[in-house]
Amino acid sequence: MARITLDDVTKRFGDDGDAVVAVDDVSLDIADGEFVVFVGPSGSGKSTLMRTVAGLETQSEGDVYIGDTLVNQLGPRARDIAMVFQNYALYPNMTVEENMSFGLKMSTDLSKSEIADQVASAAEMMGIGKLLDNKPGELSGGQQQRVALGRAIVRDPNVFLMDEPLSNLDAKLRASMRTEINRLQNELGVTTLYVTHDQTEAMTMGDRLVVLNFGELQQVGTPLECFYRPANRFVAGFIGSPSMNFFEGTVGSGTLVADGFEYELSESMRSSVGDRTKVTLGARPEDFDLSEDSVSNGFEVAVDVVEPMGSISYVYVRPVEQSHDETFVVEVDGQRPISEGDHLYARVSPTDIHLFDTQSGETIHQRTLTDEAEEVLSRRPESAVSK
Amino acid sequence: MARITLDDVTKRFGDDGDAVVAVDDVSLDIADGEFVVFVGPSGSGKSTLMRTVAGLETQSEGDVYIGDTLVNQLGPRARDIAMVFQNYALYPNMTVEENMSFGLKMSTDLSKSEIADQVASAAEMMGIGKLLDNKPGELSGGQQQRVALGRAIVRDPNVFLMDEPLSNLDAKLRASMRTEINRLQNELGVTTLYVTHDQTEAMTMGDRLVVLNFGELQQVGTPLECFYRPANRFVAGFIGSPSMNFFEGTVGSGTLVADGFEYELSESMRSSVGDRTKVTLGARPEDFDLSEDSVSNGFEVAVDVVEPMGSISYVYVRPVEQSHDETFVVEVDGQRPISEGDHLYARVSPTDIHLFDTQSGETIHQRTLTDEAEEVLSRRPESAVSK
Amino acid sequence: MSTKTQTETTPNEQTATARLRDLWNDYLAYWFVAPMVVVMLLITFFPGAYDLYLSLIEEPTFNVFDAQFVGLANFETAFTLGGAFHSFVVTITVVVGALLLETVLGFFLATLVTGVESTRAKSFYRVLFIVPMAVAPVSLATIGRIMLNSEIGVIPYLIEAATPFAAPAFLSEMPLLTVILLDTWNWTPFMFIIFYAGLSSVPETLVEAARVDGAPLWRRYVHVIIPYMKPVVFVATLIRMIDLFRTFGVVYGLTQGGPGTATQLVSINIYEQMFINNQPGVAAAIAVVYLVLVVALCNVIIAKVGFEGVWN
Amino acid sequence: MATQDIDTATGSQWLDTETRETVVRVVRHAVLLLWSFVVLFPLYWLASMSLKPPGEANSLPPDWVFLPTVYNYIQLAQSGEFLAAFANSVVMVSASVILVLLIGVPAAYVLSRYDIPMQRDVLVWILSSRMLPPIAVVIPFFVIFRSLNLFDTRLGMVFMYVSINLSLVVWVMKAFFDGIPETLEEAARVDGATRFQSFLKVVLPAAKPGIFSVAIISFIFAWIELLFGLVLTNFKAVPVTLFVYSFIGSRSIEWGMLAAASTAMIIPIVIFLIAVNKYLAAGLSFGVVIKE
Amino acid sequence: TRGGESTQTTTDSGGDSANQEAPIPLSEYDADIDWKQFEGSQINIGAVQHPWVDAVKPAVPTFEELTGIDVEWNILPEQQFRTKRQTDVSTGAGQFDVFFMDQVVNQFRNEGWLQPLDPYFEDGSLYDEDWYAPDDLFEASKWQAHGGGYSDTWTGLPITVEVQTQFYRTDLYEKHGLEVAETLEEFRQNAQTIHENESDVVGTVGRGQKGYGMNIYVLNTFLRQNGAALWDSFPDDSGLDSQGVIDAANWYVSLLQEFGPQGASTQTWSDVLSTMQEGRAGHIVADANLFWPGLTGSDSSVADNVGIATVPKPADGQFSPNAYNWQISTSKNAKNSEAGFLFMLWATSEPTNTWMHLNNDAAFSVRQSVWENDEFRSRVGDEFAQVTLESLQAAAPDPFDRKYPEWGQRYSEELQRAIADQKSAEESMTQAAEIAQEIYSG
C-alpha cells in the first residue's frame, strides 16, 4: 500500500529543440488507498504520466515517490505495480491463462494451484472463464481487453495503474466491471490510478478526478467538484456530456451581450464579474428550458437537429438573432415532440450559470446549488478520508 | 455506392469439433447509403461480421453480396471498402501522413498534391494536423485511433466499415467526430457499417441498429425501435444505460407477484400476458419515480448506493420486502438530496412497463408512448428512405 | 529502452540472493554482452594484428625483434605481381551478381512458400529449399565440375536434349556466370530461410489493412511487408554480402580462379600467395587492404542504410 | 498471410474469378516446382551417384534406371573412422550451436534494446570477424590453438565453430529482436519480472522463428566448415568434412564413395530441419494484441 | 578400388600394431644400422592420399617391430595436405617428422625449413650404404631428391616416380586402322581421325586447367623434347619465350582446341581421366602412367580397350618424358627427425619397396630393380612395365626452382588462357617468360 507523490514532474519526448512536452510540471499527492481518475483530451499526457509512475518512462524533470521512497531510479519491478496498458500488450505466445498467471508467478511465491485458482476466479468474474486456453490472437477486442484487465487485478500490488481498461466493452459489461474494480480496490485498499474517457467512469469510480490538458494539471478534485465547481472553462467544458454550452460576450452595465441574445446578470454575478468586460457564459444542456412561449431573460431559438437518445433527446438550437451559424445543445425529455425548424424560447435559470474570464479561462462565477447538494459537495471523498 | 446483402452467413473458427461459432446464420439487407450500427456484448461477433463483409474472413457458410455482385470470392481490394480496425492496424513504418495517404495512393489516381491536401484537411478535422510527420509509435492511444479513422475517411469507397472507431477518444472529441462521420457519410452517401459500444453513438448515428448476441441477430430496427420496442429481454436490457431493470414474477389473477413487491397489471397488459404465468417486468431507471410518500402500485425501497453523475444521480435501491439482496437502479435529479439508507417509495407508471416471457425472453408487452413519440417511431429512417 | 540506469532492487528485501539477483539484473546488459565481447576480442584482435604484422615484414618469423620490416613493399608486390586489383574487381562482380540474384530469388521463394495453403506442402518446400546450403563445398565443387563437364556432364547433356540450344562450356566460356549461378544455387537458401522467418513475423493485421486500403499484392510487399521486415532484409543481405566477399571453397574447387585469372577472387588470390607462392607477406597485405575496404564499405552501408534507413 | 484471393475489382475483367484464382495457384506452384526441380536435380544426381555401381557414376546418357546398390554406404558404415568423424562432428557442431546461441542471442538482445556507446563501431567490429577469408586467419588461429593446448581438441573446434557463427547470430537476432514490440517487455516488467525473466519468458518465445533460423544456419555453417577442421585438428577432433575429401585422391576420384559420403552428410541436416521445421513458421501477429 | 578404409586420418597406435604380424621378414633388414636406437618413440607422418600410402601401410608393422618406433599417419588429399604442411612447417610447429614433399622442395629448403639428410647419411648408426643400394634408384629420382639440381644435399628420399605416357583406345585404332603415334604430327593425325569420324568421342583429352601440377606438367614434356628448357639461364633468362616452348605450346593448344573437348582449358586430371574412362576420348596425349589402373579397372567403361605407349616426340626431337617424384622429407623443427630418417630409409629400401610392388598393387617404384622383376612385370603387365621402364630411363624431371610454384602458376595461367583461346600461344608464353623473370628480379 502506498502513497504516491509527484513533484514537478515534466516529461519531454524528442530532442530538446522540437521536444513534445507530454507532461508539464505536474505535482500531485495521492493518498494511500485512494482511487484517482485521470481525464483529459486525447494526447493530454495521461498515459505518459501513468507510465512515468510505473517506471516505464523516466521523467525529464521532477521526482516520483511511492510511499516514502524516491523511485526515480527504480524499475517497474521494484515499484511493485500492476498495470493495464492502453494497448493491452498481451503476451502473444501465451494462453489467456498464462497471460494472467504470469504476474503472479513472477511476483509471488504462490503455488501453482493457488495461482490457477485465483486466475480462474478472476477470469470467471470477467466472463472469460471459457477462454483460458485460447491465445490472445483468437479473442475479440473486448475479450483481449478483459484479459489485460484480468492480468492486473489478479495481483495484489502496491499500486494499480489502469489505462482505459474498459474502453472496448459494452455498456452493460462496463457497468459490472466498474463495480468489480471498485469493490476489489476497496477490498485490497490499493492506491489506484485510472485513466478513462468515459464520463460515467470518471464521475462514479474515483475519489478524486485529475483533469489534464496539454500535459498540465487543470483541476484536482472530487468528481462533483469538477462538475459543479470547474476551475476554468476547460474543465467546465470537458466534464459532463454533452459539453457545457459557452457564449462569449461583453458585459456592460450588468448585462452580458452575447451574439444572439442578451442576458441580465444577477447581483452576485455582477460582483463576480467586477470590471471585466470579456466574459463567457456557460450553462449545461440539461439546465436549459425550452418553452413554447417567450420568457423573461430567455431568447428565441430555432431547432437545428434533434437527436433522440431514448429517454432523452438532444436538441441542437440556434439563437435566431445570432449572426453566425453556431448551435448549442439542450437536453429535453425523450418523448417531447420537437422537430427541426421549430422555434422555441430558451432560458436558463441564473442559478445554473457559470461565468468565465474569456481571456484567461478562469472561472469567475460558479453556479448555485441546493444546500443539500452543497453539503454533499463539501464532503471530503469518503475513501480518501477513511483510509 | 452499394447495397450489402448477407445471406445466411455463418462463421466458425477452429476445427469442426470444437469450433467457435462467431457469426450464426445472419441474414441482413443493408440499403445503399444506409448507416447501420452493430451493437452487442463483447465477443458477440460484430468484428467478425465486419471482417466477413470486408473479405478478410471467409464465411463458413452463406453468401455476401455487395451491390449485385456475389463477393464470396473477392478480396478486400476488389470490394472497394475502407475500414477502421478495432486494433487500428497502423503501418508502424509510415508517418501519420503516409498512413493516411496510403489508401488514396493505392486506390485512386489522384496526384500527390491532391492527396496531400485531402489528408491534411482530414487530419485537421480530427485534430492531428500537427502530428502528420510522426510515426504511430510516438502517438497517444487516441491519436492513433484518429489516424486509423482518418485513413478510412479520406477515401471514397463503396462501403465504410468502422469497428469502434471512437472508443479511445474523450467525450468531447467523440461528439465532434460523431458529427463529422455522419456529415461525411451523408455527403458521400457511402453505405456504412459501424460497430460501437457507446450508447450515444448507437442511438444517434445510425439509420438502423443491428443487435447481436452470441453471433445471432437479436433485432434489426431504428435505434428508437430497439429502445422502445425491444424484441426481447436481451435487447431491452442491452440498449439504454443504465440497463432496464427486470423483475421476474408470477402472474396470477391480474397481479404480477415479484420478489419484494406486487404489481397490478393493467387491462392491456393482462391481455398481452394471456395465460402465461412466468413473466418478467421491465422498466428503465429513468421511468421510476421515487417519492417520500407511499403511492398506489408503488413499493417501499431502501437506498443502497447513490452515484452522483452531475446533473443526475443513479440511485441503487432494494425493495424492503425482498428476500434476497438485489438492487435496481433509479435515475434521479442530480441535486436531489438522497442518501444511503433512506427509505422511499418507488413507482413506475403502467405506460412505461415492458413485459417479457420469462422462459423465451420474448417481449409480450411493450410500453406505451405519447402519440407524437409513436409517430416519430413509426417513421422509416430518413436516410434509408431518401437514398 | 533507455532506462538501463533503473535498478530493480526492492528496498525492503535485501537477502543475499536478492542482492545477487539485482546485481545480475541491474547490470544485465553487461553480463549479456561480456561473453560475446570476449570471444570477439579473441577472434578479431589477434588474427587482425597478425595479418597486419605479416604484411609489413619480409619473412615470417614469430620473434618480432628478428622481423625485418619492409614498409609497404608487400603492398606494392600485391598490386603489381600479385594481381590484387584484378581480384578485387572479380570479387566485386561476383558479389554484386550473386547478391542480387540470391536476394531477389530468396525473397521471391520465401513469399511464394508463405502463401502455400497446404501445411504439408509448405513444410516440404521449407525443408527442401534449405538443403542446397547443406551440401559441403567440396562435394558441390567436385560433383558440380563433373556435372558441368562439356563432354561427360549431365547438365550440358540435358540442355542439349531438352532445348534446341548448344550447351555452353560453362567453366571456360562463362566462368564468372557459372560461379555466380552455382553460388546462387548454393546460398539462396540462406536468404530464403531468414526472409521466411522474417515474413512470418509480419503482423497479419498490417497486411489486412493494406488489402483494405486497396493495395495490390506487390504493393503490399513494397509498401508494408518489406518495410516492416527491413531490419531482417538488411541484415541478411549484409551478411550474405560479406560472406560473398570472402567466398572461397566452391569457387576454388570449381575453377581454381581460372581460366587464367577470370575467377580469381580475393580469397583465392590470398590462398595462392600464402600456400602456393609462399608469400605470406603479400597474402597478408592483400588481406589487410581487403579488410580495410570491406570494413569501410560496411561502415558506409551501416551508417547510410542501417542507421539512416532501417533502424530509424 | 492469405494472398490467395482475388484483388481486382469485378473479376470479370479478363477472366472470371475462379479461373483467376486457379491461375494464381497454378503459377505459384509452377514456380515452386520449377525451383524444386532446380534444387532437387543436383541432389538427386548426387544421391544416384552414390547408389550406382562403380564405373557408372558418370555415364552418359545417364542411366536413369539402374539397380541401386548400397555398396558405397556399406563401405562407409564399415569404416569406423567415418562413423567416428561423423559422430564427432555431430557432437562438436551441436555443442557449438548451443553455445553460440547462448553467447550471441543475449548479446543481440542488448544491441537491440540498449543504447550502446559507439554502437555503429561495435556493430561493424562484430561483423568484421567474418570479413577476412578463413585462409587469411587460419595460421594465427593455429598458433593460438597450439599455445592454448586447444589444438586437435573438440573444445577447440567447438570454440572455432562458435567464432565463425557468432557474428551471424548476433546480427540476425538483433534484427529479429528489433521487430518485437518493447511494450511486451514493459508488460512483463510491470508484472514483476526481472529484466532477465522478461527476456527469457517473453522476448525469447516471441523470437522463436529467428532463433531457429539462425540455429539452422549456424549448424550448417559449422557442419560444412573445412579449413579450420583441417588445420586445427589431427586425429582426435577431426570433423566429417575432411573425410569427404578423402575420396579425392591424387590420381583418382572415388565418385561413388564421394557421393555417398556427401549424401550422408546432408542427412543429419535434413533431420534437423524437419525437427525444427515447425518453429520456423511460428510467426506471431503482434498486431493482434498490441494496438498500433 | 580403395574402399572406406583408406581415410585421410589414421591412427596406428602402438597397441594394435604390436599384435600384427610383421609381413616382411626382419632378416631382410639385417644392415649395419642401429634400428632400435629410438625404441619407444613415435613418429608422425604427414602424407598425401596416394597409392603409395596404401601400399606401404600394411608393411609398417614390420618397421614398428624392427625399430620399436610407433608410426602415426596423417593422410590428406593433396591440396589439403599442402595447406596443412605449410602451416605446420612455417609456424615451426613441427608436428610431422616425415612428410611428403613435392614441387615446393626448394621453396621450403630456401626458407630453411627442411632438414638436409646428408648428416644422417654420414652417421654410421643410421645408414648402411651397402645394404641400402642407392644406385638402384633412378638417376632422375636421385636428382630430384637433390632439389631438382638446386641442392647439393639430400632434401629427402624419393618414394614414387611417375612418368608421362600416352594412352589410346585400341578399339578405335583398330577400327580406323591407326598406328600408335611416335611423333607429334602422327599423334595429331590420329586425334583428327578419331575426332572427325566418331560422334561423341573427342580426338584427345589433356590437362588444360591452370596450376603447376596441371597443364604445364604436360606441356613441360613437349617443350623439353623441342629442345627448350624452363630456364635458359637461371634466374635471368626464362626459356619460356624460346621458339621451342612456343612451338610446343602452339602444338598442345591447337591440339586441344581442335580435337579436344569443349572447355578443355578447365580440365583437370580428374576430368581427363573420367572422360577417357567414359569412352568419350580417343587419347590422352600424355599423362601419368599412374592412370593405368584407373583406365583399365572397374571404374572404366573401356577397360579392355585402352593401350599405353610412350609419349610422342617431335620428329627431330629427343624422347624425354616428364617424370615426377614424390619424396619424403623431414623438417628442422620436427621432434624426431632421426627416427624419421630411419623410417624413410626403411620405406625406400629394396625389401620394402619390392614387397609393396609384389604384394600391394604398387606400380611406381623409384628402384630400377623392381621394374626388372619378372614377378612384378607379370602382375602389372609387360606392356605397362616396359613402356614405363623405357620412359623412366629416358625421363627428365622438371627442375623445380624455389619460385617454381609462383611463376609456374602464372605460366600455367597463361597457358590456360591460350587453350581457352583468349590469346595466342606465343603471346602467352612471352608473357609467362616476362613474369618468371620479373618474379626473380622483384
Ligand SMILES: Nc1ncnc2c1ncn2[C@@H]1O[C@H](COP(=O)(O)OP(=O)(O)OP(=O)(O)O)[C@@H](O)[C@H]1O
Ligand atoms: N481467430 C479466432 N479464432 C478463434 N476464435 C475467434 C477468433 N476470432 C474471434 N474469435 C471468437 O469469435 C467470437 C466473436 O469475436 P468478435 O471479434 O467478432 O467479437 P466482437 O463482437 O467484435 O467483440 P468485441 O466487442 O469484444 O470486439 C469471440 O468469442 C471470439 O473469441
Ligand SMILES: Nc1ncnc2c1ncn2[C@@H]1O[C@H](COP(=O)(O)OP(=O)(O)OP(=O)(O)O)[C@@H](O)[C@H]1O
Ligand atoms: N514516444 C513518444 N514520442 C514522441 N511523442 C510522444 C511519445 N509518446 C507520446 N507522445 C506524445 O505525448 C503526448 C501525450 O501522450 P499520451 O499517450 O500520454 O496521451 P494520452 O493522454 O494518454 O492520450 P490518449 O487519451 O489519446 O491515450 C501526445 O501528444 C503524444 O503525441
Ligand SMILES: [Mg+2]
Ligand atoms: Mg493514453
Ligand SMILES: [Mg+2]
Ligand atoms: Mg470486435
